Amino acid sequence: xFDLEFLIAHLPVLLSAxxxxxxxxxxxxxxxxxxxxxxxxxxxxxxxxxxxxxxVLAQCVRVSPLxxxxxxxxxxxxxxxxxxxxxxxAVLIIGTHYGTYASEIYKAGIRSIPRSQHDAVVALNxxxxxxxxxxxxxxxxxxxxxxxxxxxxxxxxxxxxxxVITIPELVGVGRQLAFETFKYTEVFTALGLIFLVLSSLYSxxxxxxxxxxxxxx
Amino acid sequence: MNQTMSVLxxxxxxxxxxxxxxxxxxxxxxxxxxxxxxxxxxxxxSQRLVRVLCLTYIEVFRGTSFLVQLFYFYYxxxxxxVSLAPFWVxxxxxxxxxxxxxxxxxxxxxxAVASNQRDAIIALNxxxxxxxxxIILPQAAARxxxxxxxxxxxxxxxxxxxxxxxxxxxxxxxxxxxALNGQAPIVYGxxxxxxxxxxxxxxxxxxxxxxxVTRRWGGAHV
Amino acid sequence: MTPIATMRDISKTYTDVPVLxxxxxxxxxxxxxxxxxxxxxxxxxxxxxxxxxxMPDWGDLAVDGVTLxxxxxxxxxxxxxxxxxxxxxxxxxxxxxxxxxxxxMTIEQNLVEAPIHxxxxxxxxxxxxxxxxxxxxxxSDKVKAFxxxxxxxxxxxxxxxxxxxxxxKVLLFDxxxxxxxxxxxxxxxxxxxxxxxxxxxxMLIVTHEMGFARQIADRTIFMEAGRIVEEGPPEQIFGEAQxxxxxxxxxxxxxP
Ligand SMILES: Nc1ncnc2c1ncn2[C@@H]1O[C@H](COP(=O)(O)OP(=O)(O)O)[C@@H](O)[C@H]1O
Ligand SMILES: [Mg+2]
Numbered sequence: 001x002f003d004l005e006f007l008i009a010h011l012p013v014l015l016s017a018x019x020x021x022x023x024x025x026x027x028x029x030x031x032x033x034x035x036x037x038x039x040x041x042x043x044x045x046x047x048x049x050x051x052x053x054x055x056v057l058a059q060c061v062r063v064s065p066l067x068x069x070x071x072x073x074x075x076x077x078x079x080x081x082x083x084x085x086x087x088x089x090a091v092l093i094i095g096t097h098y099g100t101y102a103s104e105i106y107k108a109g110i111r112s113i114p115r116s117q118h119d120a121v122v123a124l125n126x127x128x129x130x131x132x133x134x135x136x137x138x139x140x141x142x143x144x145x146x147x148x149x150x151x152x153x154x155x156x157x158x159x160x161x162x163x164v165i166t167i168p169e170l171v172g173v174g175r176q177l178a179f180e181t182f183k184y185t186e187v188f189t190a191l192g193l194i195f196l197v198l199s200s201l202y203s204x205x206x207x208x209x210x211x212x213x214x215x216x217x
Numbered sequence: 218m219n220q221t222m223s224v225l226x227x228x229x230x231x232x233x234x235x236x237x238x239x240x241x242x243x244x245x246x247x248x249x250x251x252x253x254x255x256x257x258x259x260x261x262x263s264q265r266l267v268r269v270l271c272l273t274y275i276e277v278f279r280g281t282s283f284l285v286q287l288f289y290f291y292y293x294x295x296x297x298x299v300s301l302a303p304f305w306v307x308x309x310x311x312x313x314x315x316x317x318x319x320x321x322x323x324x325x326x327x328x329a330v331a332s333n334q335r336d337a338i339i340a341l342n343x344x345x346x347x348x349x350x351x352i353i354l355p356q357a358a359a360r361x362x363x364x365x366x367x368x369x370x371x372x373x374x375x376x377x378x379x380x381x382x383x384x385x386x387x388x389x390x391x392x393x394x395x396a397l398n399g400q401a402p403i404v405y406g407x408x409x410x411x412x413x414x415x416x417x418x419x420x421x422x423x424x425x426x427x428x429x430v431t432r433r434w435g436g437a438h439v
Numbered sequence: 440m441t442p443i444a445t446m447r448d449i450s451k452t453y454t455d456v457p458v459l460x461x462x463x464x465x466x467x468x469x470x471x472x473x474x475x476x477x478x479x480x481x482x483x484x485x486x487x488x489x490x491x492x493x494m495p496d497w498g499d500l501a502v503d504g505v506t507l508x509x510x511x512x513x514x515x516x517x518x519x520x521x522x523x524x525x526x527x528x529x530x531x532x533x534x535x536x537x538x539x540x541x542x543x544m545t546i547e548q549n550l551v552e553a554p555i556h557x558x559x560x561x562x563x564x565x566x567x568x569x570x571x572x573x574x575x576x577x578x579s580d581k582v583k584a585f586x587x588x589x590x591x592x593x594x595x596x597x598x599x600x601x602x603x604x605x606x607x608k609v610l611l612f613d614x615x616x617x618x619x620x621x622x623x624x625x626x627x628x629x630x631x632x633x634x635x636x637x638x639x640x641x642m643l644i645v646t647h648e649m650g651f652a653r654q655i656a657d658r659t660i661f662m663e664a665g666r667i668v669e670e671g672p673p674e675q676i677f678g679e680a681q682x683x684x685x686x687x688x689x690x691x692x693x694x695p
Contacts, residue, residue: 068405158282196277336535351552435586
């Protein structure tokens with residue numbers, strides 16, 4: 001009934017597609033961490049109209065579905081004569097979508113820095129940039145790590161949507177394989193297991209990062 | 218249909234999809250909420266079997282991609298002899314997925330409140346059952362407003378995936394229209410606006426409700 | 440006189456660190472015992488094991504004729520039944536450093552919860568009792584407020600009233616003023632002082648307020664590293680302590 005030999009024979013195909021999924025997640029996460037910081041700083045510290053505009057744009061991206069955004073960007077850009085390679089488009093879209101999540105995390109973290117710490121850097125006359133870089137941001141960032149971890153794992157699990165714009169990631173490749181061979185049960189079970197393994201690996205990794213970065217009590 | 222369909226025409230055309238989207242979302246919310254409460258409580262049960270079953274459900278559905286789950290319901294279940302109507306494919310896939318996230322939230326909130334209030338409950342000698350529904354449950358519910366609201370938003374944002382398994386939701390109707398008139402940018406733009414029109418007030422409403430409870434109870438979130 | 444509360448050979452270990460090793464304490468009816476000692480010496484653990492918020496590893500506890508056995512190193516006692524545990528706990532009340540009020544209930548609901556659902560009092564009666572106790576701690580106007588609308592000192596006074604509502608034989612206070620702003624400390628100490636004057640309840644009080652300790656105590660105990668170093672009437676401990684460690688501790692507390 002369950003054709004294990006088939007699966008073993010096609011495992012390399014699935015694993016290389018897994019590589020694409022991971023690559024997209026890593027690049028997307030890198031983009032969203034940078035974009036999120038910019039968005040957060042603009043929303044918190046820019047002049048009112050600019051901060052407000054950034055907020056409204058970020059909210060629009062955050063509350064609407066990634067799949068619609070993928071289609072929108074993929075079909076709208078060429079309409080105005082702008083064609084980017086699909087892979088780049090994919091990373092830009094998913095990175096931007098999750099960048100709006102990251103900006104919420106940064107904002108909450110920055111707001112949670114105690115007033116007393118701001119007072120302390122002023123009282124010690126530490127230059128503004130150095131204060132942010134060496135004192136304020138580090139204590140805000142460490143508590144954010146679990147939230148970014150959740151973000152990354154959510155991105156990993158949502159990256160299969162990019163298969164609709166021909167990205168050869170895990171689920172798209174798997175579905176194609178299933179179509180061609182009619183081995184639906186085997187393929188989709190394998191996809192599920194691969195995701196389970198990836199997310200457990202990920203939670204081991206984040207737990208390790210949390211332990212390493214924990215401030216001793 | 219001609220090349221110059223107005224925005225209003227587009228909205229009218231995709232409207233039946235809106236009904237499909239929201240009827241599936243509504244029934245999935247009921248399924249998901251029931252599962253969240255049952256599996257959340259079950260994961261804290263003193264019965265080993267119940268606990269293991271609930272934790273396994275939570276881990277499996279949280280650990281895999283929603284798209285894979287949806288494809289499983291759509292492609293694999295019929296091979297195993299279970300053929301579901303599209304409405305039920307959507308409802309069950311979405312409900313089971315959200316239920317696992319909701320169960321984890323329920324579990325976390327109950328554990329956190331129980332540990333915060335443990336000393337007072339023991340010192341006042343309040344019986345277990347009473348302590349659970351009068352002290353722990355209300356505070357856990359308050360804590361869950363924001364994450365559950367976010368989960369609802371995520372559920373809504375997942376509904377367009379149903380179009381990938383031929384359920385005639387908003388996105389599906391939109392793509393039918395694009396096949397007819399080729400106006401991809403404006404149709405996808407209209408869809409975006411429709412989702413924002415529902416998602417934004419939902420996000421704001423949940424935040425306001427949470428702020429309201431926090432103002433009154435304060436410590437409920439500590 | 441037979442003691443109202445007894446701790447006999449109580450031992451408690453947290454993850455390898457023995458905090459209490461065969462700790463003994465008797466409290467006479469209506470006696471006010473003040474427990475002092477450096478931070479980490481095990482004062483909180485004494486109170487928490489007596490309240491059974493934390494279960495002792497070994498030893499016996501008894502309050503007003505209800506006894507709990509935890510066995511000794513030679514063998515664990517059989518598990519205490521829930522009924523006995525509940526009977527035991529009903530003799531005690533505890534007030535915590537962090538108040539531990541129920542944040543989603545009004546002050547009145549906080550006070551009537553246990554009388555109605557633990558002691559089986561009728562609602563009308565419990566509400567009357569709550570109002571009387573709130574008047575006693577000077578908070579009659581806060582009946583319908585929620586805890587987070589009150590200052591720390593007010594919340595702590597509510598917590599004291601809440602513990603009193605169950606009419607305990609022994610009240611335990613664990614540094615109940617340590618989380619308060621300095622100007623709020625006095626109002627809470629005053630409530631405790633008034634209570635000790637007019638009620639026959641015994642008290643076991645952990646505090647760093649030495650003036651208050653000296654005033655209120657019938658007996659003062661100095662403990663260090665999980666052991667009682669010296670005990671006696673407050674005049675003796677504060678005036679002419681015998682043990683050099685007691686004197687060193689008091690020297691630091693009184694003339695920092
Ligand atoms: N829950 C716990 N887990 C581990 N160690 C604890 C715990 N509670 C207390 N301790 C340890 O027990 C010792 C006594 O603590 P405690 O009774 O709180 O002292 P005190 O109240 O006198 O400051 C301390 O060394 C403390 O670190
Ligand atoms: Mg202490």
